[in-house]
Each structure stands twice: as structure tokens, then as C-alpha cells.
Amino acid sequence: RHFCRISIFIVSILLMGQWADGNGEEGDCPLECDCPSLYPRAMYCHSRNLQHVPYVPSRMKYVYLHNNRITSIQQGVFDNATDLVWVILHKNHLRSDKIGKNVFSRLKSLQKLYLDHNNLTSVPQNLPTSLVDLRLNNNNISKLSYGSFQGMLHLQTLRLQRNTIEEVGGALKGLESLALLELGGNLLKKVPESLPEKLQQLYLEYNHITSVSDNFFSQRPSLQFVRLSHNQLTNSGIPTNTFNVSSLVELDLSHNHLEKIPTISTSLENLYLQANHIKEFSVKSFCRVVDVTNYSQIRVLRLDANKIRASDVPPEAVLCLRLATVIDI
Structure with missing residues (x-):
């Protein structure tokens, strides 16, 4: 009986070993990485001082390679793992001329690709059309x-902030699902015109933008959050009803060269105008008609670091801005 039990035990071990090898669940993890049994489809290779992308087993769906010293990605390095869903490569030393032209092209299920905080001078070629979140900032x-x-x-989020982009042209026009676009900290001189119509969040702070076209926002009815702070906007560069669109919820125009409060929609909830050159408080910028039934939805209004004082606010502003919880002057 003891002999039979020992034999069964040995056979069980051998079978387990064969099953693991055959299915690639054990023993195929690169020595430089961790592949925990609790997460059999994830490969953790971050913060290991790596200078190259290690072998990626075919079973992997999530690969973490951030915070290393990787400078290049050779052709075919991901070809064995075509089911990858996430590839995380931020905070490395990647160069555009060191990335194979078709490195990512076979990853037909790839949704997240993080290439931010590297040394790229151009967008990598032949990226998968399955991407949902792409970070190149x-x-x-x-x-x-x-x-x-x-x-x-399918791309919903595109982060391109803190590069040296001077113009966008028509490069983003076909991104039908794009909801969030970050272009802050570049060298743009105007708001890009050929942007997707379904944008919900647009961040353009820390550029050199001097003007906005009058119909830009009205042609994008889904746009809710817009950040244009730290630019060179003047009132002459903003047509009268540019921001008078009902879709906007939050608008940041702080740290510009405005002398008047632009006309906004009564549906806007948060307006940031601090650190401009505004000299007067115009109630008509918020409410075209001021009475019991007509009032602004403004909750937060910042006008500090301008050229007006609290005493410059006219009495009718109380009716117009009755919902405001924060007004800084």
C-alpha cells in the first residue's frame, strides 16, 4: 500500500510538471522579472536597471517594464506574445531610431501603451489600431x-504634453472615440482646429496660444473641460461668443493677458481667471438678463491677482451668481 501511494505521488508530480511546461505556466519567466502565480498573465520587470526588453512568454497579457534604462526595442521582441493588452515602458531611455518599425504591429489586442518620459523624437510607426490609451508625454x-x-x-486617451510640438495639423482628425487630449507644455501658437468632434477634455496649458477661433467650441458639443491657462490670450484674440456654449462645465483661462471677463454660457460651473489684467467686473459676461429666473450656474469663480477689488462687484452680481460657493477677488 505504501509503495502504491508513493508511486501515485511521484506520478502526480510528474504530471504537474508536464502540465506546467506544456501550458507555459511555470518556468518560462525571464530571470530578470517576476511572474507571480497569483497573476499568471502579468510579467513585472520594472525598476531592475534593465537595458533591453527581455523574452516575453506567449501567455502574457500585461508587461511592466517602466523605470529602467532601456534604449531600444528590437524587431520581433513581442512577436511571441501577440495577446498583450498592456505594455508599460515609461521612464526609460527609448530613442525613436532604436525602435523597430513593426515592433508593436502584431499586437492586435493592445489597449494600453505607455511610452512617456523617454527620449522619443517622433511617434513610433505602425502602432496597433486597437489602442485605447496612448501616452507619449x-x-x-x-x-x-x-x-x-x-x-x-478606439483611442480614447492621448497624452502628448511636455513635448516640442508646434502644430498638430490633421494628424488627430480621424480619432473618432478620443475623449481626452493633453497637449500642454508644447509650442502651440493657436488652438488646433482639426480635432475630433467628440472630445470631452482638452488641455492646452503652457503653450504660446494667442487666439481661439469663434466656432471651435460650438462645433464640439461634447467638450466639457478646457484648460488654456499660462498662454498669451488677449480679448482681441477671443471672438465675443467663443466660450458661450452650453456644453462647457469648466474653463481655465488663468495666467493670460485678458483685460475683460469673456462672455460665457450660464451653464458653466467653474471659471478660472486669476492672474490676468482684468480691470472691471461685468455681470453681463455671466448673465445677459438678471432676474429671479435667469442666473448663472457658476460654483467657483477665481478673479484674484487681477486689477479689481471686491468693492468693484456690482450689487446685481448677487442675483446672477447666486449658486456660487467660492468667489476669489
Whole structure:
């Protein structure tokens, strides 16, 4: 009986070993990485001082390679793991000329690709059209080619802030699902016009923007949050009803060169105008008619660091801004 039990035990161990090898669940993890049994589809290789992308087993869906010293990605390095869903490569030393032209092209299920905080000078070629979240911020990208994002109908988030982009052109026009676009900290001189119509969040702070076209916001009825702070906007560069659109919920125009409060929609809830050159408080900027039934939805209004004082606010502002919880002057 004891002999039979020992034999069964040994056979069980052998079978388990064969099953693990055959299914790639054990023993195929690169020595430089961790592949915990609790997360059999994840490979953790971050913060290991790596200079190259290690072998990626075919079973993997999530690969974490951030905070290393990787400078290049050779052709075919991901070809064995075509089911990858996340590839996290931020905070490395990646260079555009060191990334194979088709490195990511076979990853037809890839949803998240983080390439931010690297040394890229251009958008990598042949990116999968399955991407939902693409991060390219904090690089040295100066130009967006027309075909850089071609076919990315599922892309919802695109982060391009803190690069050296001077103009966008039509590179982003076909991104039908794009909801969030970050372009802050670049060298833009005007608000890009050929942007997707379904945008909900647009961040353009820390550029050199001097004007906004009069119909830009009215043509994008889904736009709710807009950040244009730390630019060079003047009242002459903003047509009268540019911001008078009902879709906007939050508008940041702080740290510009405005002398008057722009006309806004009564549905706007948060307006940031601090650190401009505003000299007067115009109630008509918020309410075209001031009475019991007509009032602004403003909750937060910042006008501090301008050229007006609390005593400059007219009495009718109390009726117009009756919902405001914060007014800084």
C-alpha cells in the first residue's frame, strides 16, 4: 500500500510538471522579472536597471517594464506574445531610431501603451489600431505626421504634453472615440482646429496660444473641460461668443493677458481667471438678463491677482451668481 501511494505521488508530480511546461505556466519567466502565480498573465520587470526588453512568454497579457534604462526595442521582441493588452515602458531611455518599425504591429489586442518620459523624437510607426490609451508625454516629439494615428478608432486617451510640438495639423482628425487630449507644455501658437468632434477634455496649458477661433467650441458639443491657462490670450484674440456654449462645465483661462471677463454660457460651473489684467467686473459676461429666473450656474469663480477689488462687484452680481460657493477677488 505504501509503495502504491508513493508511486501515485511521484506520478502526480510528474504530471504537474508536464502540465506546467506544456501550458507555459511555470518556468518560462525571464530571470530578470517576476511572474507571480497569483497573476499568471502579468510579467513585472520594472525598476531592475534593465537595458533591453527581455523574452516575453506567449501567455502574457500585461508587461511592466517602466523605470529602467532601456534604449531600444528590437524587431520581433513581442512577436511571441501577440495577446498583450498592456505594455508599460515609461521612464526609460527609448530613442525613436532604436525602435523597430513593426515592433508593436502584431499586437492586435493592445489597449494600453505607455511610452512617456523617454527620449522619443517622433511617434513610433505602425502602432496597433486597437489602442485605447496612448501616452507619449514628456518626450522630444516636435512633429505629428498625418498617418501617426491612422485607423485608431478606439483611442480614447492621448497624452502628448511636455513635448516640442508646434502644430498638430490633421494628424488627430480621424480619432473618432478620443475623449481626452493633453497637449500642454508644447509650442502651440493657436488652438488646433482639426480635432475630433467628440472630445470631452482638452488641455492646452503652457503653450504660446494667442487666439481661439469663434466656432471651435460650438462645433464640439461634447467638450466639457478646457484648460488654456499660462498662454498669451488677449480679448482681441477671443471672438465675443467663443466660450458661450452650453456644453462647457469648466474653463481655465488663468495666467493670460485678458483685460475683460469673456462672455460665457450660464451653464458653466467653474471659471478660472486669476492672474490676468482684468480691470472691471461685468455681470453681463455671466448673465445677459438678471432676474429671479435667469442666473448663472457658476460654483467657483477665481478673479484674484487681477486689477479689481471686491468693492468693484456690482450689487446685481448677487442675483446672477447666486449658486456660487467660492468667489476669489
